[in-house]
Amino acid sequence: MTRWIRDYGVYAAVLALLVFNVLFTPYFLDAANFRTQLVQVSPIVIISLGMALVIGTKGIDLSVGSVMALAAALTALYLGYGAAVALVVALIGGAVAGAAGGTLVAYVGIQPIVATLALLVGVRGLANVLVPQLVEFRNPDLIALGSSSLFGVPLIVIIAAALTLVVAFLVRRTTFGRQVVAIGGNRAASELSGLPVKRVLVLVYVISGLLAALAGVLATARLQASDPTSLGMFIELSAITAVVVGGTPLSGGRIRVASTVMGALLMQLLSATLIKHNLPQSWTQMVQAVIILAAVYVTRERVKR
Amino acid sequence: MKRTEPLLEARGITKRFPGVVALDDVHLALGAGEVHALVGENGAGKSTLIKVFTGVYQPDGGELRYNGAPAGFASPLEAQRAGISTIYQEVNLVPMMSVARNLLLGREPRGRLGVIDTARLYGHARAVLRGFGLDTDVRRPLRSLGVGAQQMVALARAVSVDAKVVIMDEPTSSLEPREVETLFGVIGRLRESGIAVIYVSHRLDELYRVCDNVTVLRDGRVAHTGPLADLNRLKLISLMLGRDLAEVKSGGLTRFNRDQGAVDGTPVVEARGLTRRHVLSDVTVSVRPGEVVGLGGLLGAGRTETAKAIVGALPLDGGQVLVAGAPLPRGGTKAAISAGVSMLPEDRKAEGIIPGLSVRDNIALAALPSLARAGVVSDSRIDRVVEIFMRRLRIKASSPHQVVSELSGGNQQKVLLARWLAVRPKVLLLDEPTRGIDVGAKAEVQALIDELAGEGLGVLLISSDLEELVEGADRILVLREGAVVGELSGENVTEAKIMAAIAERAHD
Amino acid sequence: MSRTAILAMAVLVTVAGCAKGEEPQTAAAPSSTAGQQVVKTPTGTAEGPACTLERFGGAAFDLKSATVGFSQSEKEANPFRIAETKSIKDEAAKVGITNLKVTNAQSQFSKQITDVEQLIAQGAKLLVIAPLNSDGWEPVLQQAAAKKVPIITVDRKINAKACTDYLTFIGSDFYEQGKRAADKMIEAVGGKGKVAILLGAPGNNVTTERTNGFKDRVKEKAPGITISFEQTGEFAREKGQQVTEQLIQSNPDINGIYAENDEMALGAVTALKGAGKQPGDIKIVSIDGTRSAVQAIVDGWLHSVIESNPRFGPLAFETAAKFLGGEGIAEKVIISDREYDQANAKDSLGEAY
Incomplete structure (x- = not known):
């Protein structure tokens, strides 16, 4: 039973929330409403994908919110060269931050939570130094990235969906993906089996940094302003929640990509439901806490077995 | 204390863990001033017995006697208070604190208002350590010392807490020859002052130099106990390995x-x-x-x-x-x-299997690069290799996709052999x-x-x-x-x- | 480790060196005297006995040569704090204060306490403090009182006794701001309809007072208006955008949005644009008076903005000078905040901060 909850509980919960909303929330079935929910959840989905990889190695990446802010800052700084250049620079920034975290973890041997906590503080600081206050912009390409649609589906949602497929492929079908899971499952055994453990670890954090930076650019494009001071605050917690609620254990050795996306959707729907019914935000937080505990409880069962 | 009664005695101690009997009717008697060797191969039950003596485990059967009376230590702290000190292979002190603080932790000399009297602390520590052949600046943090010196500090600490029994678990494994000599000197002094020592080591030379009696454990039972001088080395080894000459x-x-x-x-x-x-x-x-x-x-x-x-x-x-x-x-x-060149490690659980992965993924792990093209794994090639080895090694699993941790130890071992054979x-x-x-x-x-x-x-x-x-x-x-x-x-x-x-x- | 530091510096220099942002939007630079604060309840009115140097118990000193400390509470990352710090610095220079020491507590109250203690230790004769919290100041106040250092708190009050523990408070009345925003909203929606509130950060007295002022006024003046939605936007633009997106989905009949600061209002504007709304479809009233918000009035997206004026410099030093010159000072100096709407926004753009 707990096994079923672990594997399909998040799908059931999303379904239950959808049914509730269809019945009790006015205008919920509007296409525009689904667009809103998907657009809002997309940056979290993108970050959660990287987080799932990192957690699969038994690590954690607390720096993702700050990397978003760094990407926002770099976007504002380089927008003069055009949106494409700004995007590339922002992604490079994210990759460098990820490489720094990965190196600290893999080569220096610092615990992931400590290494990325240092980055959480440092990278946010760097972003604030680069762009001390909110900057608005009018670059039409960048605004289009945040607001245009293809066949009625917002570009941001298409990007998030495509990345989900890419990461799922990476996990299931590539040497790299198998190695990530093996390292999380048993690092000593992976080392003895000749796996390039350190390289894989660094790469995982680089991917997480890249995805966080992309999410930062997309959120910035959507806001039509670069706001490194508050962009991505506490988003690492949302991403970790999505991964855990999706049934990926924090103890590593297992990655559930589709369920992670569902976990993010569940949290988005939950918060939307409470907002639409005009309940205070503190309620959202309390319900979230209950769901996280439930998720951790059912994944714990697996570890015990 | 009566002369006839040993200082510390195990009488028929039995300790069970799920699936194994770790100690089975173990007797061991330790007299004051005696240095007693405790030997045995892996899994013989030495560490379990030590943990029973030091209050980490409670025995399931038998009696523990100390100072001529039945004793039961509910916790390591209780055993320590009663005068049983242990020195482990790994130094377990506080590396960031000064040598002196580590030596006298919890017993620091205090002045008025309960403040630590550092002058007395350092003086006392220096005097104690000199007795152990350690002439070092006691104000330095412990971690700045070599491993051997740290071991000596641990030993000095264990002995200086009014111990009646000192248990040494492989005390020389990280000591230099000179430090080993100092240790033996200390053991000699302990013996003279009536302190009993349980000495665990695999180094036969050391055993024969310092120990009076020996107890050989094998598979949780006492294979032999008696004066060490009555056993020659060959006999001792055959007892440990369980091979009768x-x-x-x-x-x-x-x-x-x-x-x-x-x-x-x-x-x-x-x-x-x-x-x-x-x-x-x-x-x-x-x-x-x-x-x-x-x-x-x-x-x-x-x-x-x-x-x-x-x-x-x-x-x-x-x-x-x-x-x-x-x-x-x-x-x-x-x-x-x-x-x-590949190695099948001894510790299957810690260094071998990836418990959450399937039999298939465990077998393919080391050979992955050769089973992939441009980093994308080929399922059909993996299936072929896995099938070949599962058949050849007769691995019993419900399917290649069964999680490896659900297999028996023997089948897990075969999976690991298959992993290595797959890399040819x-x-x-x-x-x-x-x-x-x-x-x-x-x-x-x-x-x-x-x-x-x-x-x-x-x-x-x-x-x-x-x-x-x-x-x-x-x-x-x-x-x-x-x-x-x-x-x-x-x-x-x-x-x-x-x-x-x-x-x-x-x-x- | 130093190699890493050098590398980091190199990266920073490179990153900043070849950066090229967008051309700034053309807006008139604010003239130095523009937007200066005006006292609403002037010195020495019925606010109780005025505080004189004699009553306070200190000795006069020359402001120009004295050490003056300014303790800022939050990082200068939003227009309000930037303008506030700049105003203090500019005015100090103008008055001729040569030894101004400025600290920033980075939103940590414990740091602000140490900051102020250090300013006192460095021999500050006058302290201007923008407090992060209202409570917890006792130890600092005692140290200042022992040395008879007058303290002027700006923008937020501290819970202590004026003229004994500190000299006076200069700031806005947040409750009053909420009331005035309500007046504007009533005007905008014609006295009836559905209105949503984007609340500030929870547990903040600015949020509480701006909310209460608004609600009380609506209840009193326009019973035809129902407040059908209130959710926090945490004073941040992105959060304002996200909440507004949800709001207009589930409440398409909403007539007005009251945002408790400009950032959330601007986030709401982005959300409305994204949903294909036209300027003026939903009336937005907010508080602060930042340049971007005033520009949004000009563009028709915001209906009106109640100002919360951060330029405390002139009034703070003027008050200090009067006090040292022997005049009495009221225990509260409430400034009169202006408002921007369609009538004056374009002309006032240069005065917004």
Whole structure:
């Protein structure tokens, strides 16, 4: 039973929330409403994908919110060269931050939570130094990235969906993906089996940094302003929640990509439901806490077995 | 205290863990001023017995007596308060605090207002440590000292808390020869002042130098107890290994069935002068194609370390590994594996299986790069390889997709063998390949080793099972304290000769 | 480690060196005297006995040569704090204060306490403090009182006794701001309809007072208006955008949005644009008076903005000078905040901060 909850509980919960909303929330079935929910959840989905990889190695990446802010800052700084250049620079920034975290973890041997906590503080600081206050912009390409649609589906949602497929492929079908899971499952055994453990670890954090930076650019494009001071605050917690609620254990050795996306959707729907019914935000937080505990409880069962 | 009654006594102690009886009716008597050796191979029950003495475990049966009265220690703290001190292999002090604070932690001299009187603290610490041959600045943090010196601080601390019994678990494993001498001096003084010592070590020379009596544990039972002087080394080793000298069989109990003729050809792997401080000294091993080379020796003699050094999983201070004549680059096991040298580790759980992954993924793990194109794995190729090995090794699993942790120990071991065979090695280093698996699986694994060697694979076999070693190996190197002390081949490959080589007095 | 530091510096220099942002939007630079604060309740009115140097118990000193400390509470990352710090610095320079020491507590109250203690230790004769919290100041106040250092708190009050523990408070009345925003909203929606509130950060007295002022006024003046939605936007633009997106989905009949600061209002504007709304479809009233918000009035997206004026410099030093010159000072100096709407936004753009 707990096994079923672990594997399909998040799908059931999303379904239950959808049914509730269809019945009790006015205008919920509007296409525009689904667009809103998907657009809002997309940056979290993108970050959660990287987080799932990192957690699969038994690590954690607390720096993702700050990397978003760094990407926002770099976007504002380089927008003069055009949106494409700004995007590339922002992604490079994210990759460098990820490489720094990965190196600290893999080569220096610092615990992931400590290494990325240092980055959480440092990278946010760097972003604030680069762009001390909110900057608005009018670059039409960048605004289009945040607001245009293809066949009625917002570009941001298409990007998030495509990345989900890419990461799922990476996990299931590539040497790299198998190695990530093996390292999380048993690092000593992976080392003895000749796996390039350190390289894989660094790469995982680089991917997480890249995805966080992309999410930062997309959120910035959507806001039509670069706001490194508050962009991505506490988003690492949302991403970790999505991964855990999706049934990926924090103890590593297992990655559930589709369920992670569902976990993010569940949290988005939950918060939307409470907002639409005009309940205070503190309620959202309390319900979230209950769901996280439930998720951790059912994944714990697996570890015990 | 009555003279007839021992200071600390175990009477028929039994301790069970789920699935195993760790201690079975164990008797041990320790008198004041006695130095008592406690010996036994892996899993014999030494550490469990120590933990019963120190209050970590509560016995399931039998009686613990201390100072002539029944005693039960509910916690390590209680045992310590009663006067039983323990020094572990790993120093467990506070590395950031000063040497003096560590030495007197919890008993610091205090001045008015309860403030620590640092002048007295340092003075007292200096005096205590001088008695242990340690002349160091006691204000420095403990971690700035060498491991040996830290060990001495731990010892000084244990002894200086008014201990009546001191338990030393491999106290010399990280000490320099000079420090070992100091330790023996300290033990002598303890004996004179009526303190009892339980001394756990695998170094026979040390045992014979400092111990009065010995208790040999094997499979949770007492195999022998009595004065050490009554036992010669050979007898002691045969007791530890469970091989009676008189009835050493001439073979046939294992599935090894090869004509142990001479194997010709140049070595496929050759390790020269492997050296690492406190672990290995100048170990040279070579394995030829089709040859099974055994590594004999007691626990802690450096067998596992030798194998790890060969595959690059143990950093070295000196030495070189050649594969087919070419030196292997150091740093990581990848180079060794791609050169054709793989190691099956002793600890299946910690270093072998990836518990959450399927049988299939576990088998394919090391061979993944060769089963993928441009980083994308080929499911059909993996399935083929997995199928071949599951059939050949007769791995019993409901399907290749069953999670490996659900398999029996024997089948897990076969999965690991399959993992290594899938990379088509030239040499396999097998560390205790049959430990902890059932009889049937054991025979299958032994037959497989035979078969693989017959096909030209070089094998380095590490086993504490002397019979397995003798019947499986063409040639045996005996290790003691990290050095090769004997090489046996041809007719000399017998259990008696191995034990004799282990027993041989060092430096004779 | 130093190599890493050098590398980091190099990266920073490179990153900043070849950066090229967008051309700034053309807006008139604010003239130095523009938007200056005006006192609403002037010195020495019925607010109780005025505080004189004699009553306070200190000795007069020359402001120009004295050490003056300014303790800022939050990082200068939003227009309000930037303008506030700049105003203090500019005015100090103008008055001729040569030794102004400025600290920033980075939103940590414990840091602000140490900051102020250090300013006192460095011999500050006058302290201007923008407090992060209202409570917890006792230890600092005692140290200042022992040395007879007058303290002027700006923008937020501290819970202590004026003229004894500190000299006076200069700031806006947040409750009053909420009331005035309500007046504007009533005007905008014609006295009836559905209105949503984007609340500030929870547990903040600015949020509480701006909310209460608004609600009380609506209840009193326009019972035809129902407040059908209130959710926090945490004073941040992105959060304002996200909440507004949800709001207009589930409440398409909403007539007005009251945002408790400009950032959330601007986030709401982005959300409305994204949903294909036209300027003026939903009336937005907010508080602060930042340049971007005033520009949004000009563009028709915001209906009106109640100002919360951060330029405390002139009034703070003027008050200090009067006090040192022997005049009495009221225990509260409430400034009169202006408002921007369609009528004056374009002309006032240069005065917004």
